Every structure is written in structure tokens, then in C-alpha cells.
Amino acid sequence: MTEINPKFEIIICSLLIILSVIVIYFSLDIPESDYEPLGSAALPISLSIIMIIFSILIMSNSLIKLRKERGGKFQEINYKPKYLNAVGVFLSTIIFISILENKILHFLPTCIIYLILVCFMIDPKKEKLPWFISFSVILSFISFYVFTKFFYVDLT
Amino acid sequence: MENLINSLLYLTNFWPFFLLFFGVTLGILVGSIPGLTTTMLITLTLPLTFFMDSVNAITLLIGMYVGGISGSQIAAILLRMPGTPASIMTTFDGYPMAQKGLAARALGIGITSSFIGGIVSWIFLAVLSPPLAKLALTFGPWEYFTMVLMALVMLSSLTEGSMTKALMAACFGMMVHLPGIDPSLGQLRLTFGFEALESGIGLMPVLIGAFAINQIFKDIIEIEKIPKKVIIKKSKFLIKLDDLKKHYINFLRSSIIGTWIGLLPGIGANIAAMISYSITKNVSKTPEKFGTGHEPGVVAAETANNASIGGALIPLITMGIPGSLVEAILIGALIIHNLEPGPLLFTNNPEIAYGVISAYLIGNIIMFGILIFSVFHIAKLLFVPRVYLLSLILLFCIIGVYAVSNNFFDVWVMMFFGIIGFLMEKFKMPLGPFVIGFVLSPIAEIQLRSGLMASEGSLAPMFLRPFAVTFLIITFLSLLWPVYLKLKKQNNTNK
Numbered sequence: 001m002t003e004i005n006p007k008f009e010i011i012i013c014s015l016l017i018i019l020s021v022i023v024i025y026f027s028l029d030i031p032e033s034d035y036e037p038l039g040s041a042a043l044p045i046s047l048s049i050i051m052i053i054f055s056i057l058i059m060s061n062s063l064i065k066l067r068k069e070r071g072g073k074f075q076e077i078n079y080k081p082k083y084l085n086a087v088g089v090f091l092s093t094i095i096f097i098s099i100l101e102n103k104i105l106h107f108l109p110t111c112i113i114y115l116i117l118v119c120f121m122i123d124p125k126k127e128k129l130p131w132f133i134s135f136s137v138i139l140s141f142i143s144f145y146v147f148t149k150f151f152y153v154d155l156t
Numbered sequence: 157m158e159n160l161i162n163s164l165l166y167l168t169n170f171w172p173f174f175l176l177f178f179g180v181t182l183g184i185l186v187g188s189i190p191g192l193t194t195t196m197l198i199t200l201t202l203p204l205t206f207f208m209d210s211v212n213a214i215t216l217l218i219g220m221y222v223g224g225i226s227g228s229q230i231a232a233i234l235l236r237m238p239g240t241p242a243s244i245m246t247t248f249d250g251y252p253m254a255q256k257g258l259a260a261r262a263l264g265i266g267i268t269s270s271f272i273g274g275i276v277s278w279i280f281l282a283v284l285s286p287p288l289a290k291l292a293l294t295f296g297p298w299e300y301f302t303m304v305l306m307a308l309v310m311l312s313s314l315t316e317g318s319m320t321k322a323l324m325a326a327c328f329g330m331m332v333h334l335p336g337i338d339p340s341l342g343q344l345r346l347t348f349g350f351e352a353l354e355s356g357i358g359l360m361p362v363l364i365g366a367f368a369i370n371q372i373f374k375d376i377i378e379i380e381k382i383p384k385k386v387i388i389k390k391s392k393f394l395i396k397l398d399d400l401k402k403h404y405i406n407f408l409r410s411s412i413i414g415t416w417i418g419l420l421p422g423i424g425a426n427i428a429a430m431i432s433y434s435i436t437k438n439v440s441k442t443p444e445k446f447g448t449g450h451e452p453g454v455v456a457a458e459t460a461n462n463a464s465i466g467g468a469l470i471p472l473i474t475m476g477i478p479g480s481l482v483e484a485i486l487i488g489a490l491i492i493h494n495l496e497p498g499p500l501l502f503t504n505n506p507e508i509a510y511g512v513i514s515a516y517l518i519g520n521i522i523m524f525g526i527l528i529f530s531v532f533h534i535a536k537l538l539f540v541p542r543v544y545l546l547s548l549i550l551l552f553c554i555i556g557v558y559a560v561s562n563n564f565f566d567v568w569v570m571m572f573f574g575i576i577g578f579l580m581e582k583f584k585m586p587l588g589p590f591v592i593g594f595v596l597s598p599i600a601e602i603q604l605r606s607g608l609m610a611s612e613g614s615l616a617p618m619f620l621r622p623f624a625v626t627f628l629i630i631t632f633l634s635l636l637w638p639v640y641l642k643l644k645k646q647n648n649t650n651k
Contacts, residue, residue: 004584012583016328023331023346030345037613038605040338040345043597047331054324086376089550093571097554101564115547122376123543135544143555153559 006062013055013062020048020055088121100155107155111140160282163510167518172215175208176515179216180522183223187240188231194224194240195360195560198485210493211507215515217489221482222274222519225425225465226527229266229458234259237368237549241359241595242425242461244367244588245433249446249453256449260532265451266458267527268395269407273459274520276411277418277466282513297607298618302627304600307427310434310634312589319638321585328585329593330600332357339598340605352565361557361570362594366587368553369574372546374581379542394528406436406455414460418467425461425468430592432460438637466516473501473509 023044030041096114099105115136120129147153167173186197198220205213225242232243233250246266253262312322335346336356347353400407410432417428436456437446446453472483490508495501501509557570577587611617618624 004582009583012579016324019331023334026346026348031343033341035609036340036605037608040341040343043601044331044334044346047327047334050327051324051331054320054327057320058318058324080380081377082379083377085379086373089376090373090571093550093554097564097567097571101567111551115551118547118550119543122379122546123541128543132543135547139548139551143551147555147559151559153555154562155555 006066009062010059010066013059016055017052020051023048085121085124089118092117092121108140108144111143112136115139159506159510160513163507163514164518166211166507166511167215167514172212173518175212175216176219176519177522179219180223180519181526183220183225184227184230184523184526185223186220187224187227194221194228195482195485197224198482205489205492210490210495210505211511213489213493214486214508214511217486218512218515219519219522221465221486222462222516222523223526225461226267226270226274226523229270230263230531233262233266233454235371235545235549237371238363240425241363241591242429242464243457244426244591245429245457246454246461247367248433248457248588249448249450250457252447252449253451253454258449261451262449262454263527263531264395265399265403265454267524267531268399269403269410269455269458270462270527271520271524272407273411273414273461273463274466274516274523276408276459277415277463278513278517278520280415281466281469281516295623296617296621297603297610298621298624299627300603301600301607302618302624302631304596304603306627306631306634307431308589308593308596308600309631310431313634313637317584317586321583322589325580325585325587326589326593329590329595330597332362332590333594333597339602357569358561358566359595360560361566362573363591364553364557365570365573366577366580366591368549369570370577370581370587372550372553373574373578375542375546403452403455406452407459410436410456410459411463414463415467417460418464419470425464426595427592428464428467429457429461430588432456462520469512469516473512 027041027044027048030039030044032041033039092114096110099110100107104110113136116129116132119132119135144155148155167176182197183194187194198217201217201220205216208216224240228238228240228243229246229250232238232246233254236247236251238244238247250262250266253259308326309323312326313319333356335348335353337343337354338345344354413432413435414425414428417431418425433446433453433456436452437443440446440452442450468483472486490496490501495505495508553570554567557566558564560566580587580590607617608614618628
């Protein structure tokens with residue numbers, strides 16, 4: 001089983017504490033109810049407090065771990081992770097959704113280009129490009145037809 | 157009895173049988189594709205049923221419901237992407253089994269469990285519905301609140317890894333559900349000035365983001381780690397009598413749990429599967445095997461989620477109370493056809509009440525037949541190169557989430573929760589309690605606040621009502637369970 005880097009744990013816990021504080025801050029603005037004992041702010045505040053307690057608990061454990069295992073190796077992996085490919089697919093997806101939302105291009109050409117890009121980024125082999133193009137064209141047309149004709153989804 | 161037999165005979169006619177068959181098939185196909193849900197299918201079919209005979213319409217919808225819940229196990233087992241929330245627990249052991257080359261076995265077990273769960277809950281539906289519904293209706297807000305608490309704590313305590321992180325995940329899930337309209341007072345809260353948050357954060361984008369999008373990006377990162385081929389041994393697919401003997405207690409227990417949980421309004425197939433899985437793990441002699449590709453885990457989850465449909469149909473046809481979103485849509489279908497859901501349905505429109513009961517039975521038989529004969533074709537999904545499958549699922553997730561509300565905000569929410577899910581898994585914060593916390597948050601809040609309003613702010617009724625106090629004791633024991641296990645392990649090591 002791989003260990004988590006304590007620094008990563010501390011960062012995540014800090015983010016959760018910040019989120020909880022924000023929730024508490026905004027919950028304090030919620031007006032109290034005259035006839036209901038709990039009110040709308042009770043659950044957000046209670047949950048945030050629990051989150052802060054748990055985050056502090058984990059953070060303190062991580063700090064102890066960090067002191068004990070300074071300079072240690074925490075993540076052992078036996079494959080080559082493709083982080084850049086994933087980031088590429090993620091960014092393409094963001095651009096694809098933005099184009100569709102702002103109606104810059106029609107669904108079909110956008111989808112074809114997007115799918116070719118995604119396929120190529122997942123498996124970057126030039127010899128497979130004709131397959132990716134064929135797949136993207138067929139899938140785009142099928143998706144467009146099925147979703148617009150059978151499910152009445154607006155994909156213009 | 158006569159009404160039931162007449163209803164069953166009616167369904168053997170061409171049109172009703174064809175519609176049921178079509179509904180189950182479509183349900184399986186849609187349920188098996190992550191991003192497309194049974195709820196979406198039934199919602200989109202609802203306007204079409206307006207032109208149909210009432211019995212045929214309800215038959216078609218019941219078929220879709222049964223097919224959708226059963227079909228969702230395919231993606232859960234083969235891709236670790238539950239087609240619907242009902243199969244979240246199936247991923248825990250089904251996917252590891254597929255990874256070990258036991259995909260056919262996992263599917264065989266899952267299909268048989270779904271069928272058995274469906275049949276057992278049908279018996280409850282047909283025979284015991286009135287008394288069971290009466291008992292469940294005696295539950296007040298304190299029982300519901302303590303039951304939700306019990307569900308969350310049980311799930312967190314039995315999840316692999318740190319219990320603190322599991323409880324944190326459950327709290328985080330509950331927090332995510334907070335923005336929008338407060339369910340009790342109707343006032344806005346935590347919208348941070350965003351208009352889009354006023355209607356809250358939907359389950360679908362959160363679920364698809366945390367499970368599917370996260371999984372897609374994890375698969376892309378680990379594309380070299382993913383096995384290229386999974387060996388599917390057909391000989392292990394069909395379940396033998398020995399297997400039935402081996403799992404019979406689990407089948408029976410999970411069916412009863414599923415039916416019972418389904419019966420309770422607001423708690424659906426996902427919770428039924430979760431509670432059944434937790435209890436099965438709890439009573440098992442080898443709890444450490446759960447989550448690593450252990451057959452009883454698949455049996456417990458799949459039996460209970462299908463059984464919960466039968467249970468959920470009981471208050472629907474006897475009281476007109478929806479157990480979940482799908483049942484609420486089914487009530488909408490009855491209203492469209494000028495029918496009054498509730499106790500009067502048995503008196504005024506027995507063909508509808510018994511039509512639901514019969515369609516559920518025959519739908520389960522059809523589902524079993526279709527899956528037994530076609531699952532190997534669907535299992536070929538694993539042999540499709542990952543690049544095509546991942547692109548296809550990614551596209552279906554985007555269009556599927558957009559299709560539910562025709563709103564791009566949900567698509568952005570899905571992408572956001574894809575990142576959150578990815579980070580949570582890196583942090584070893586389990587996704588199960590997060591999603592369950594998200595689903596149960598409104599129920600817990602509404603019930604707690606209703607209870608406090610009724611008792612004028614006193615918590616005493618929670619400790620005085622027998623069911624509520626029982627649930628609280630189980631919650632407390634669940635909290636102590638990991639501590640007990642740890643002490644036991646330490647003692648064994650010392651020896």
C-alpha cells in the first residue's frame with residue numbers, strides 16, 4: 001500500500017479548514033428563525049466545526065509523520081504516469097464545453113475535433129490517427145442523432 | 157389473488173409483453189452507460205406514455221426501472237463506474253474481481269443476485285405489502301434521522317482506511333448539498349452570490365464527476381498500468397446450485413434488507429446496497445477480503461439494490477408515497493393518466509395496482525434472461541481499446557449531464573467534482589461516504605428539524621422511541637467497531 005505524502009495531506013486539510021471557515025462566515029449571515037429551534041445555519045456551522053476538528057487531527061498526524069520521515073520516499077509506482085496527457089484531455093474538455101456553451105461552433109465539428117484530440121492525447125501514435133478520425137466522425141454523428149432525435153437534447 | 161392472476165395473464169399479451177421487454181432492454185442499455193441514468197430515461201419517456209393505455213404505460217416504466225438498476229452493475233463491475241447510484245457498492249468488489257480476470261463470474265453473481273433480490277422482494281410486494289407499509293409509516297422524524305446517522309457512521313466505520321477520513325468525507329458530502337434553498341424554511345443559504353447555486357448542486361453532476369470523470373482521468377494517467385485484456389471464463393459465469401447454497405443466507409438477508417430499506421421513503425437502492433454490504437461485511441468471518449474482489453460483497457450489493465425496488469413499490473401503490481426520485485416520477489405517470497395514487501388504487505383501479513406488481517415480477521424474469529444471454533456481448537466493452545472507451549464515456553458524461561437539465565452549469569459542476577474526486581482519492585478519502593453524505597444530507601436535516609419542531613427543541617424523543625434508540629445503539633457500536641478491531645489486532649500481534 002502506498003503512503004500519502006504528509007505535505008499533500010497538510011495542504012488538503014488546510015484547504016478544508018479554509019472552506020469550513022468560509023462556510024461558517026457565510027452561515028452567520030443567515031437570518032435566524034422565530035419559530036424553528038435549529039434554523040438554516042445550524043447544519044452548515046456544525047458540519048464545518050466537525051470538518052475543522054477532523055482536519056486538525058489529520059494535520060497533526062501528518063506533521064508528526066513529516067518530522068519522523070523527513071526526506072523519505074512516500075509514493076512507489078511501477079508505471080509511468082501520464083499526467084501531461086490527462087492535463088491535455090482536461091483542458092480540451094474545458095475548451096469543448098466552453099465552445100458548446102457559448103455556441104461558437106456547431107456541435108458536430110466541435111465534437112469531431114475534440115474527440116480526435118482526446119484520442120490522440122490518450123494514445124499519441126501517428127499511425128492510429130486514421131482510426132481516431134473515423135471513430136470521432138462516427139461517434140459524433142451517432143451521438144448527435146440519438147440525443148437530438150430520441151432524447152430531445154438541444155445540441156446546436 | 158384473482159386480480160393478480162388476471163394481471164399476470166394480461167402481461168402475456170403481445171403489446172404489454174413487448175413494452176415490458178422493450179423497457180427492460182432500454183433500461184439495461186441506458187443503466188449500463190455511465191452518464192445516462194434510469195431517472196433520465198424514465199423522465200424522457202414519461203411524455204410518450206401519455207398516448208398509451210395506463211397499464212401499458214406503467215408496465216413500460218417499471219420495465220425501465222428494473223432494467224436500469226440491474227444494468228448499472230455492468231459498468232460498475234467492468235469499469236468501476238456505476239451506471240446509477242444503486243451500484244456504487246458493486247464497484248467495491250465487482251471491479252477488483254474483473255481486474256483479477258473474474259469479470260464473467262462477477263457479472264454472473266451480480267445478475268443472479270439481482271434476479272433473486274427482485275423475486276424475493278416481489279413476494280414481499282405481493283403478499284406482505286399492507287402490514288409492512290403500515291409499520292414503516294409509524295416511523296417519525298427521529299427514526300429517519302437516527303437511521304441516516306446510522307447509515308453514515310456504519311459506512312464510514314466499515315470503509316477501508318482511516319475512519320476519520322471516511323467521516324470527513326461524509327461531512328464534506330453533506331456540506332456540498334447545503335447551497336441552495338433551505339429545505340425547511342425555504343430561504344436561500346450559502347449561494348455566495350451565484351444565481352446558479354440557488355437551485356442547489358444536483359446529484360447527477362456530483363456523482364458522475366466524482367466517480368466517472370475522476371476514473372477517466374485516473375485511467376488516462378495510469379493508461380500503462382491498465383491491463384489490456386481481461387480473461388472472461390465463460391465456464392464460471394453460470395451460477396451453480398453449490399453457489400446458491402454457499403450464498404443463500406446472504407441472498408436472503410440482503411433481499412430482506414433491500415426490501416425493508418426500499419420500503420422507507422426517501423432511502424433508495426444505493427442505501428439499501430450500502431447497508432446490506434456493511435452488514436454482510438460485519439458478520440463475515442473474513443471482513444478483510446471485502447473490497448478486494450470478494451463474491452459476498454457483490455451478492456450483498458446487487459441483491460439489495462434490486463430488492464429495494466420491490467420494497468419501494470409497496471408505499472407507492474398502497475400509500476402513494478414515493479421512495480425515491482424514480483418512484484416520484486412513477487407517481488407523476490399515474491397522475492398524467494388521471495389515476496389517484498394511494499390506498500384507493502387497489503379499490504378503484506386494481507388493474508394498475510396489480511399491473512405494477514405483475515410487471516415487476518415479469519420484468520425481473522425478462523431482465524435475468526436478457527442479461528444471461530447478452531452480458532458477454534456487453535462484457536466486450538473491456539476488449540475495446542481504452543482510448544475509444546474513455547473518449548466515448550467522456551463524451552456521454554458531458555452530454556448525459558447536460559441532457560438532464562439542458563444546463564451547462566451542471567457540466568461545469570461535474571468537471572469540478574471530477575477534480576475533487578481525484579484529489580479525494582489521492583488523499584485516501586473514500587468517495588462512498590462522500591456521495592452517501594451528499595444524498596442523505598437533506599433527509600437528515602429535514603427529519604432532525606421536523607423532530608425538533610415537534611418536540612419544541614428537545615432531543616429527548618430520540619432516546620425514548622424504540623426504533624430510534626435501536627438505530628442510535630447500532631450507530632454507537634459502529635463507531636466502536638474499528639477501535640475493537642484495532643485492539644483485537646494488537647492483542648493478536650502481542651501474542
